[in-house]
Amino acid sequence: MAGETYWESFQKRGMSRREFIKFSTMMAGLMGLAPSFIPKLIHAMETKEKVPVIWLHGLECTCCSESLIRSGSPLASDLVLNMISLEIDDTLQASAGEPMLEHKREIMEKYHGRYILAVEGNPPLNEDGMFCIVGGKSFLEELKEAAKGAAAVIAWGSCASNGCVQAAKPNPTHAVPIHKVITDKPIIKVPGCPPIPEVMTGVILHVVQFGEIPPLDRKGRPKMFYGQRIHDTCYRRPFFNAGQFVETPDDDAAKKGWCLYKIGCRGPTTYNSCGNLRWYGGISYPIQSGAPCIGCAADGFWDNGPFHNRLVNIPLPGVETTADKVGLIAGAAAIGGLAAHAIGSAIRNTMASRETNGNNQEEKTK
Amino acid sequence: MxxxxxxxxxxxxxxxxxxxxxxxxxxxxxxxxxxxxxxxxxxxxxxxxxxxxxxxxxxxxxxxxxxxxxxxxxxxxxxxxxxxxxxxxxKKAHRALMAPKHLWMLKDVILTYVFIKKSYPPVIRNPLARLAYIFIFALIVFQIWTGFAMYGMSNPNGATATVVSQWTLALFGNEFTLHVWHRIVAWLFFLFLIFHVYLVFYNAFLFKEGELASMASGNRWVPLHRIPVDAEDALECKIEDVLGDAGCDRRG
Incomplete structure (x- = not known):
């Protein structure tokens, strides 16, 4: 329920003060906070009301929700039932249709300026947003309306943060990341397709328990989760430094677990916590399972194909080719052309000198 | 004289x-x-x-x-x-490639290179080369800039990242695109090298003024009947002074 503090909800459930302190300490640990922050966190949990969250879905595939419900620490059920007051979420809630829309209106009115707006997916702008309609209204309209009263906005996944697949070229629906539409609210971008479950819960925890958005980098991503390249936290990095690369996904080197850089790993340009947090309670992550990172947390990653190549197609109209191929062909063409030019010049000079010699001889005979 | x-x-x-x-x-x-x-x-x-x-x-x-x-x-x-x-x-000579005064000869030079004209006026710095060097300097600036932008991201919170990388990445949209552009421009240097080397040899053989050796010796040998029209771009004084005994830049 919104309107009660965490301490109150603990008391209601008949849990002891000791359990409350233990829980708070665990939360501090999950968020990666120093021990000196624990008292502050406990104070916040005693005084801060549970934050109502409105979770909207635009153009998306629900992989963010799928990811969230697999969070191991804290459990997604803990998050949804104990830590926040998730008022609206089309995917998780039981109600539907008009009652749900009515409830949304109520919440938006009652907690105006206090609720967190979590957006999964993004709005298409073409045809006045008619490519995505929710409850008879375009998602664009719904999003703008919900953003008006939000204290802060969380952009879930690459869709909301940087456009993802629906904004990839040629982007027929003109889908845009939500920061193009919501310009007057603080936005926390949590890119990834999907983001790591623990990153999602960690971001929510930080927001609801401190009542403020986590420190963000220049791109608006939480520094604590997106501050490092996957490349720099990758356990296969020593193979990269030593120059030991997998050539094809099924070769001997792949079985030995060498670096996947040559088969297109985007780890060196992707910022995420895959290397240190890993996925689903640290079981694995794409690179560990032998697949090169496709850079799903990076801007415009769909447009930098093919994924399994380091040298990607360059923006030349009409052809699919790499910079190296074009460079070599242009170089060969230049050398050929200049060789022809050298021969032409030699012929011209010979002719010119014959002409001068002829003139000289003519002058002599005169 | x-x-x-x-x-x-x-x-x-x-x-x-x-x-x-x-x-x-x-x-x-x-x-x-x-x-x-x-x-x-x-x-x-x-x-x-x-x-x-x-x-x-x-x-x-x-x-x-x-x-x-x-x-x-x-x-x-x-x-x-x-x-x-x-x-x-x-030195004035070091600014020669930026002097726009003799760019008008560009057309003559290109037409001569493609065998349409017979020759162009004698020059100390070829106008096509002047343009090419400005272009290549721009490319060097681009490579240094994008290179350090990528290099800075090995520590996203470091000084290089703050000064160079962050805004550059914002400009290019994403980091991978920056890598791609860095490589595309690198190939332009390869093309430049081919043309540069060829044209230096070409001019050295055609005019025999020491074009090829000048980047080792520093000197150009200009025949007196072919005094370059832009000679003063490379000299600290008037061409008349050089030709006369009051010469300023003449050594031997």
Missing amino acids: SVSEKRTFLKIYLFQPGLRIWHWVQFLCIVVLFVTGLYIGDPFFTGSGSGEPTVVYPHILSMDLVRTIHFSAGYVLLVAFLYRIFLFFT
Whole structure:
């Protein structure tokens, strides 16, 4: 329920003060906070009301929700039932249709300026947003309306943060990341397709328990989760430094677990916590399972194909080719052309000198 | 013109030692950067050792070593470029390529190169070369800039990242695109090298004025009947003074 503090909800459930302190300490640990922050966190949990969250879905595939419900620490059920007051979420809630829309209106009115707006997916702008309609209204309209009263906005996944697949070229629906539409609210971008479950819960925890958005980098991503390249936290990095690369996904080197850089790993340009947090309670992550990172947390990653190549197609109209191929062909063409030019010049000079010699001889005979 | 009458060539001291050293340092840097850069972007040979990386690492030409060479050469290129900017302010000859006065001859030069015209007026700095060098300087600035932007991101909270990388990444949209552009522009240096070397040899053979040797000796030998129309761009005084005995830049 919104309107009660965490301490109150603990008391209601008949849990002891000791359990409350233990829980708070665990939360501090999950968020990666120093021990000196624990008292502050406990104070916040005693005084801060549970934050109502409105979770909207635009153009998306629900992989963010799928990811969230697999969070191991804290459990997604803990998050949804104990830590926040998730008022609206089309995917998780039981109600539907008009009652749900009515409830949304109520919440938006009652907690105006206090609720967190979590957006999964993004709005298409073409045809006045008619490519995505929710409850008879375009998602664009719904999003703008919900953003008006939000204290802060969380952009879930690459869709909301940087456009993802629906904004990839040629982007027929003109889908845009939500920061193009919501310009007057603080936005926390949590890119990834999907983001790591623990990153999602960690971001929510930080927001609801401190009542403020986590420190963000220049791109608006939480520094604590997106501050490092996957490349720099990758356990296969020593193979990269030593120059030991997998050539094809099924070769001997792949079985030995060498670096996947040559088969297109985007780890060196992707910022995420895959290397240190890993996925689903640290079981694995794409690179560990032998697949090169496709850079799903990076801007415009769909447009930098093919994924399994380091040298990607360059923006030349009409052809699919790499910079190296074009460079070599242009170089060969230049050398050929200049060789022809050298021969032409030699012929011209010979002719010119014959002409001068002829003139000289003519002058002599005169 | 008593002295000049004995000679058939006028020696023009075009490139000071500093400029010549800069030219060859930059040449080496660009070659090293190009080759190592090709490797870094797409490692065309992989480690011969099949053991643990810690064992293999010191014994082979590792990625780490290639990258270190690339980054070091990048720093040298940066310093060399800053030195070139310093040189720009020291001598008139070092500003010659920026003088727009003789760009009108560009058409003549190009038409001569494609065999339409017979010849163009004698020049000390070919207008096509002037344009090409401005272009190549722009490319060097681009490579230094994008290179350090990528380099800075090895520590996203560091000073280089703050000063160069962050806004550059915002400009390019994403980091991978930046890598792609860095490689595309690298190939332009390869093309420039082909044309540059060819045209230097071409001019050396065609006019026999010491074009090829000038980046070693610093001198150009100009026949007196072909005094360059832009000679004053490279001289500290009037051409009449050079030809007369009051010469300022004439040495021997």
